[in-house]
Amino acid sequence: MDSILPLPAQAVKPGTSTGQQFWHTSDKTIDSYSPVDGKLMARVYTSTRADYDRVIETARQAFEQWRLVPAPRRGEIVRQMGEQFRLYKTDLGKLVSYEMGKSLQEGLGEVQEIIDICDFAVGLSRQLYGLTMHSERPAHRMYEQWHPLGVVGIISAFNFPVAVWSWNAMIALVCGDVCVWKPSEKTPLTALACQQIIGDVLRNNDVPEGVSCLVTGGRDTGEWLTRDPRVALVSATGSTRMGRAVGATVAERMGRCLLELGGNNAIIVSQHADLNVAIPAIVFGAVGTAGQRCTTTRRLIVHETVYEDVKARLAKAYGQLRIGNPLEETNHVGPLIDKGAVEGYLAAVEAVQQAGGRFVVEPGVLEGEAYTSGCYVRPCIAEAQNNWAIVQHETFAPILYLMKYQTIDEAIALQNGVPQGLSSSIFTLNLREAEQFLSAAGSDCGIANVNIGTSGAEIGGAFGGEKETGGGRESGSDAWKAYMRRQTNTINYGTTLPLAQGIKFDI
């Protein structure tokens, strides 16, 4: 790992953007262990409250200047960041894979998402459009503008340790905001690497110190951000439990919140499906990132006439999965993030058994020389009922629940019959049922696909979901509007003062 780890196995420091001011007054560290081999990768200093306050103050001052930089110029700086990520794609992809445990291909894919969102943001920097309206009053003009919002707090999760930051940060930066990132305490090194990668660009362009900042720590650090009235928008990715707390705290101070929380994503496999397309999509959706994507396929709702066939094909495909070191390209499935996640997996397996579930592909924790970190588990499949508590709950592990349906109405009801609403898909070649699935009476999720799986969304669309998924939208489409404030402007260029609504007021 030498080439990707110039960071020594000693404490490295969080701080503000250019890398010239790394403040840390704490001697407390987060120890980052790789789930791949259980080795200590580095110790990262955590931010104290005093460090945090200095970061926010610097960010606030940077905002005063950054908001005045023309948006296309901000876009040019983001373009250069995208170039840097192109240069470091392999190194950063490997680091993501080693620190988080996802396969190298997925680590590289994650860095590609950063590059893609940079490109998207560059174009967007010339398209932060407002509408013009026709005033009801003569000699009046109405239009709206989108102005920068302020400090954006980004709380990210371990499973996409760098891409989700970039969806927020790159859009926020072209919108004229400044960013304070609190990465997951499980993956602090990849965050430090990103700050280093963009540091040169910020320095070369004389960008004010504080435009992109990093604070490290656990739950307390996240709470500082959510409670802080200096933070205009908190964008948080993580569990529903975390999101509920963040949402309530930010709402209390009338701040803005963008939540991207848990999913409980289902694929419907109709009797009209092309199974040659469906099976690989299901397997990638269920076992990719070892079941630790918020878009992971957790439930499979299969028409009764193809149920046995689908079950047999899946069992065969799972039998071919290679589990092991994710940096070895021949392996499909890496480890879970830590031993706590393995316990969560085992608890879910037990709950399935207690509810009466039958495993079609058996679960288990892998042991032996290749699995010394203790974090490698077998992706498994269980026949289950949608209303079981364990099926209603998101377990961040590769467990796929299999269930049967008879009518398309029933399948859609099952798909929607969970508290979460992130991603969904149907495999069918039947136009009527595909359109029903996409209609107002179809899937209730933020993402609904036909003949592709639930995960692996492209950055060009708005990403997020409904119900307990939190309602936020990040990344493409017009998600940028969440990072700006809208101002409606009416200008009177006439010589009289007509009032709206025809009101007469003569003095």
Ligand code: UN1
């Ligand atoms: C997440 O798991 O938080 O759609 C994000 C996908 C990825 C992003 C997942 N592009 O699976």
